[in-house]
Amino acid sequence: MKQIITPNLWFAGDAQEAVDFYTSSFPGSRILTTSYYPKSTADGLADFQLEFAGKVLTLEFELGGHTFIAINAGPEFAPNPSISFMVNFDPSVDDGARDHLDELWQKLSDGGQVLMPLDSYPFSQQYGWIKDRYGVTWQLILTDPAGEPRPFIVPSLLFTGQNQNRAEEAVHFYVSVFKDAKVGALNYYPEDIGPAKAGALMFGDFMLANQWFAAMDSAVEHNFSFNEAISLAVSCKDQAEIDTFWEKLSDDRQFEQCGWCKDKFGLSWQIVPENIDELMEKPGAYARMMDMKKLIIADF
Numbered sequence: 001m002k003q004i005i006t007p008n009l010w011f012a013g014d015a016q017e018a019v020d021f022y023t024s025s026f027p028g029s030r031i032l033t034t035s036y037y038p039k040s041t042a043d044g045l046a047d048f049q050l051e052f053a054g055k056v057l058t059l060e061f062e063l064g065g066h067t068f069i070a071i072n073a074g075p076e077f078a079p080n081p082s083i084s085f086m087v088n089f090d091p092s093v094d095d096g097a098r099d100h101l102d103e104l105w106q107k108l109s110d111g112g113q114v115l116m117p118l119d120s121y122p123f124s125q126q127y128g129w130i131k132d133r134y135g136v137t138w139q140l141i142l143t144d145p146a147g148e149p150r151p152f153i154v155p156s157l158l159f160t161g162q163n164q165n166r167a168e169e170a171v172h173f174y175v176s177v178f179k180d181a182k183v184g185a186l187n188y189y190p191e192d193i194g195p196a197k198a199g200a201l202m203f204g205d206f207m208l209a210n211q212w213f214a215a216m217d218s219a220v221e222h223n224f225s226f227n228e229a230i231s232l233a234v235s236c237k238d239q240a241e242i243d244t245f246w247e248k249l250s251d252d253r254q255f256e257q258c259g260w261c262k263d264k265f266g267l268s269w270q271i272v273p274e275n276i277d278e279l280m281e282k283p284g285a286y287a288r289m290m291d292m293k294k295l296i297i298a299d300f
Contacts, residue, residue: 004210005211029061080135082222159216188200
């Protein structure tokens with residue numbers, strides 16, 4: 001099944017190094033495609049991108065069947081735990097699930113930072129939350145084989161700050177925007193815990209375009225929220241689909257640029273045509289895209 005929504009990870013000039021690290025650490029991984037910056041301003045390269053002339057622009061890669069895109073750019077944005085990736089190790093399909101979880105934890109720990117120690121918790125016999133050397137955060141969990149199956153990797157949204165206690169609102173909003181969408185399991189805080197109010201979403205999951213996502217309200221005060229370091233790219237079949245998603249998701253015009261927008265929760269999206277790679281091969285396409293807000297296929 002084609003993946004319609006692809007997480008994009010922003011790296012400060014070390015995207016190739018990061019992707020090599022991930023594909024050597026995760027099972028079932030590979031680099032799919034690589035794109036490059038134009039070689040000069042005559043080819044459409046912006047003045048502020050001169051240091052990247054001819055260098056890697058993006059790498060599309062696959063980890064355990066889930067596709068990601070790495071963006072090679074400057075230090076403008078840094079990832080934080082507001083978006084993490086749950087990695088499900090399921091004993092019902094992998095006899096060595098616990099050992100494989102421990103192996104990946106050790107690899108991600110190299111140069112990383114533990115956010116929640118690898119240990120037994122009420123919701124899992126083996127779980128840990130870790131920030132890797134590039135700032136991307138991962139939740140490794142030994143899943144309950146008696147539960148409903150979930151994919152190996154599930155993007156997870158943590159609602160903090162001005163978005164605190166809005167996780168369930170966001171779940172229902174996103175499900176209303178996408179086709180082939182549904183709400184999964186929702187679990188609530190039984191009482192006030194830190195900034196999380198009783199009845200706020202302790203953990204929930206939901207499906208968009210046949211892909212699973214998770215969401216939760218934080219029980220701890222944090223000084224971070226969603227930013228452009230991790231965005232979600234939506235592959236659209238035509239201009240009408242681009243227009244529809246743009247109308248529903250874009251909530252602040254100051255963040256509209258090159259097909260990027262932010263929704264009412266501050267989550268960054270990229271609304272792109274499914275043949276964007278083909279369009280970008282046209283002469284002058286890069287420069288034309290840099291001048292766009294919503295992408296207009298006919299203008300490429």
